[in-house]
Amino acid sequence: MFLFNKKLIMKSMWKFYIILSTIFLALSSFTVKNVKKSSPLVVVFWQFLMSMSLVFAYSFMLDQKLIFNPMMIILGLTYLISLSLYYYSLKISDLSKAAPVFNLSSTVSAILGIIFLSEQINAKIVGGIIFAAFGIYLLGGKK
Amino acid sequence: MKWVYYALMAMFLQGTTIFLVKTQLSNNNPYSVLFFQYIFGLSALSSYFLFKKENIFIGKKNVSLAILSGFFVSIGLISYYLAINETALSIVAPVRGTGFILLTSIMGITILKEKLSLKKIMGVIFCILSIIFLTI
Known part of the structure; x- marks a missing residue:
């Protein structure tokens, strides 16, 4: 019975991750919208710096090996460009307009x-x- | 209307990025993907600032807010990648989309006092409906 429940919990763990992800990414968009009179690229720079350090810390704490793959270069660049464009649109528009389109x-x-x-x-x-x-x-x- | 083009381009690029992340997660852990994604994004950005000689110090308050958003993004994205790793992309992506639209719209209207028009309400409803249709 316990094993069955554990299996069921593990199977629906993605729902917990999604709730966590939604809340934190929404909080992030809200925080970025409050950054006044600065280039969106500079905001992305500080955000990346903080996130990278934290992801490194999480992987260290959870004993996860960091394995490189050349495809990650493309991923890094596409993510950077998409986020910069999104922050530009946030800067010149309302959060309730730009966020749904980006989403x-x-x-x-x-x-x-x-x-x-x-x-x-x-x-x-x-x-x-x-x-x-x-x-x-x-x-x-x-x- | 310029914001629409930026947001649409961002939307397509982000959609493609998440798809590529899913393909990478079959033989790697989410932490590696996100960490190296940041490394290369940050390298490109640093090169741009060095080339343009742009000042990255935007005041204590703004830097603090950007860093705080970085903290939120790190948890948000790692959770998203963990979810993508566990189930189909066509389920996970729209589910997150619905929640995100709801939360950001509610925060924009209630906390930032953004204007609420009938068109905006209808737009949000259509976006939510689209994601519900894609999910259930």
């Missing part, structure tokens, strides 16, 4: 997952993409 990156990831990782596709997914397009139009249009 639709989850749709892009889902589509790429379906195409290249052979994840399932159905009518709901197509419906979701149409709703996403409407959402972007409404949040991006003039008031």
